[in-house]
Amino acid sequence: MSIFRNAYEGLNDICYIWWEEMKQVFRDEGVIIFFFLVPLAYPLLYSWIYNNETVRDVPVVVVDDSHSSLSRQFIRMCDASPDVKIAFYAQDMDEAKSLMSRQLVRGIYYFPSDFAVKVNRMEQSTVGVYCDMSLMLAYRAIFQTAQMVSMQVGAELKTRWGKNYTAREEAISAKPLDYDEVALFNSTGGYGSSILLPVLVLILQQTLALGIGLSAGTTREKSRYGWLIPVTRHYHGLMRIVWGKALCYLMIYAVMGTWLTIAVPRIFGFPHLASWWSDLVVMFPYTLACIFFGMSVSCMVKYRENVMLLMVFVSVPLLFLTGVSWPQSNIPGVWQGISWLFPSTFAARAYVRMNAMGATLGDVLFEYRMLWLQVIVYFCVACMVYHFQINDARENLLDRLAEKKEKMAEAENEAENSSEPKK
Numbered sequence: 001m002s003i004f005r006n007a008y009e010g011l012n013d014i015c016y017i018w019w020e021e022m023k024q025v026f027r028d029e030g031v032i033i034f035f036f037l038v039p040l041a042y043p044l045l046y047s048w049i050y051n052n053e054t055v056r057d058v059p060v061v062v063v064d065d066s067h068s069s070l071s072r073q074f075i076r077m078c079d080a081s082p083d084v085k086i087a088f089y090a091q092d093m094d095e096a097k098s099l100m101s102r103q104l105v106r107g108i109y110y111f112p113s114d115f116a117v118k119v120n121r122m123e124q125s126t127v128g129v130y131c132d133m134s135l136m137l138a139y140r141a142i143f144q145t146a147q148m149v150s151m152q153v154g155a156e157l158k159t160r161w162g163k164n165y166t167a168r169e170e171a172i173s174a175k176p177l178d179y180d181e182v183a184l185f186n187s188t189g190g191y192g193s194s195i196l197l198p199v200l201v202l203i204l205q206q207t208l209a210l211g212i213g214l215s216a217g218t219t220r221e222k223s224r225y226g227w228l229i230p231v232t233r234h235y236h237g238l239m240r241i242v243w244g245k246a247l248c249y250l251m252i253y254a255v256m257g258t259w260l261t262i263a264v265p266r267i268f269g270f271p272h273l274a275s276w277w278s279d280l281v282v283m284f285p286y287t288l289a290c291i292f293f294g295m296s297v298s299c300m301v302k303y304r305e306n307v308m309l310l311m312v313f314v315s316v317p318l319l320f321l322t323g324v325s326w327p328q329s330n331i332p333g334v335w336q337g338i339s340w341l342f343p344s345t346f347a348a349r350a351y352v353r354m355n356a357m358g359a360t361l362g363d364v365l366f367e368y369r370m371l372w373l374q375v376i377v378y379f380c381v382a383c384m385v386y387h388f389q390i391n392d393a394r395e396n397l398l399d400r401l402a403e404k405k406e407k408m409a410e411a412e413n414e415a416e417n418s419s420e421p422k423k
Contacts, residue, residue, distance in 0.1 A: 010240055017244025021215070025248065028218050030304065034211040039256040043200055047268040050191045055137045059087035061096045061105045068116035070153070074127065077149045078109065083141035100132060107131045107142035119157065136191055185271075185357045193271055197355060198324045198348035200260045204287070205344045206315055208253060209294040213307025216298035238387055242295070242379070249291045257283050261351065274354035278361055282350050285371040289343035292378035299385040322348040343378075346370045 025031050060078070064071050079086040087105055090096040096108045110128030118125035129146045131139040186193045261279055265272045301307045320326040321339035328349075331339070339345040350367035353359035361368065 010237065013237060013240040014244040014247065017241060018247045021245050021248040022251075024215055024218070025211075025252070028215060030214045031211045031218075034207045034214065035252055035256070038207050039203060039260055043203060043260060043264045046199065047196060047264060047270070050137065050196060051268050052137070054083075055135075055141050056082050057085040058083060058107065058138045058141045059105045060084050060107045060109055060142060061088040061090050061099050062086055063090050063093055063096050063108060063110045065113040066111040066115035070116045070119060071111040074111070074149060074153060075109070077152065078145055081145045081149070084145040096130075100130075106135070106138040109146065140191075193356065195319075195325055196270060197265065197352050198319060198322045198344075200264060201286070201348045201351050202315065202319055202322070202344045204253065204257055204260050204283075205290045205293070205318075205342070205347075206311055207256075208249065208287075208290045209297055209311045210307055212249065212291070212294035213298045213301045213311065214304050217301045217304035217307060220302055238383055238390065241386055241390075242382055245295060246288075246291050249294070250287065253287050253291070257287050265355065271356040273356070273358045278354055279351070281361060282347065282354070282364070282368060282371070285368070285375050286343055286347040289347075289371055289374040289378055292375065292382045293343055295382040296378055296385055299389060318342055318344055321345055322352075324348060324352055340370075343371060343374050346374070 025035060062075055064075065075086060078084050084107075086109075088096075088099055090099065090108075093108070093110065096105075096110075099105045100108065108128070108130040110130065112126065112128070115125050115127070127146060127150060129143055131142045133139055258280075261283055262272075262276050264270075297310070298307070300310075318339075321331065321335060321342070322345055323331065323339075328336075346367040350359075350364035350371075353364055354361075
């Protein structure tokens, strides 16, 4: 009967802690923002901006100080491309900068006065390309168009100066190694298909850590003595505290995680080759790892603002460390070791490989096992830090009780001394 009684008390305490944590989540405006508004609104906004994948006819202004046939040919070829549109011709760079400041153009093509002279002397010449970096799609269209046109013009110059006798010799001299460019896993070459998938995974981790950290900071600020764990009847078991809090966050992010990783890619047509069941199998240990990771980090948060400085700062580096935007083979070993500390690294790799590359669960078995390993490790870390918080709170409580007893004893002694008759 004692076993059943202990089990009943444990479940009762877990439900009590879960309910208290759930009430605190919905009472805190900051936690509501990070747990609900950011996961719901931010992916929609970001996906809507980059949903086109590619942009066409990006307006560009030309500053042609060369006034040569070669520069005019270069300009005509850029204007004929589908990505760039020559919208204005400026007399100098000041006029071109004025057009960019008014957002009438997204870039500048500058041809120096010695552009054609250097080419005719068989010297290396340059074309200045200035881009507006506020939109990566526009930057890529302007820069890549200038790059492709320069390669084409260079090939024509090689053919002209090569002194070849047949068309075949001209083709070989212009392009010694022929190749066919085939875009693997991202046929459109779009930003959304390549970057937004790991971004969605990273949002889940960052919002969870921010929300848990804000909740911990609120608890410390409202506590009279700055305690993270209240010293009450229901908060006396370590496992009950950890699982009670984790159950609250898991229930919320079972919905938010499904929205981020399953619903959003299908709404905007991003690659989603994996089945919803495969995504859930990977996202379940990832969500648990993020919960215990956030609980471990929250013990370092004494004030609500601290978690903002800690987690928002590392968002961009964590995106690079996933190995999607920055090739994994080129990441130094030290940084690869640091990336293993964060659940988003393995979850993003597994999620992108399954949805964009058609991998199966067997192909991402290493990442899947590492996520479960992180669940175990961060669960143990969360238990250790909460154990330390519980012991610290109890020691502080005992010290305060001892001080209170000493003060009461001193007050009684003073009262007795003052009540003794004077001789």
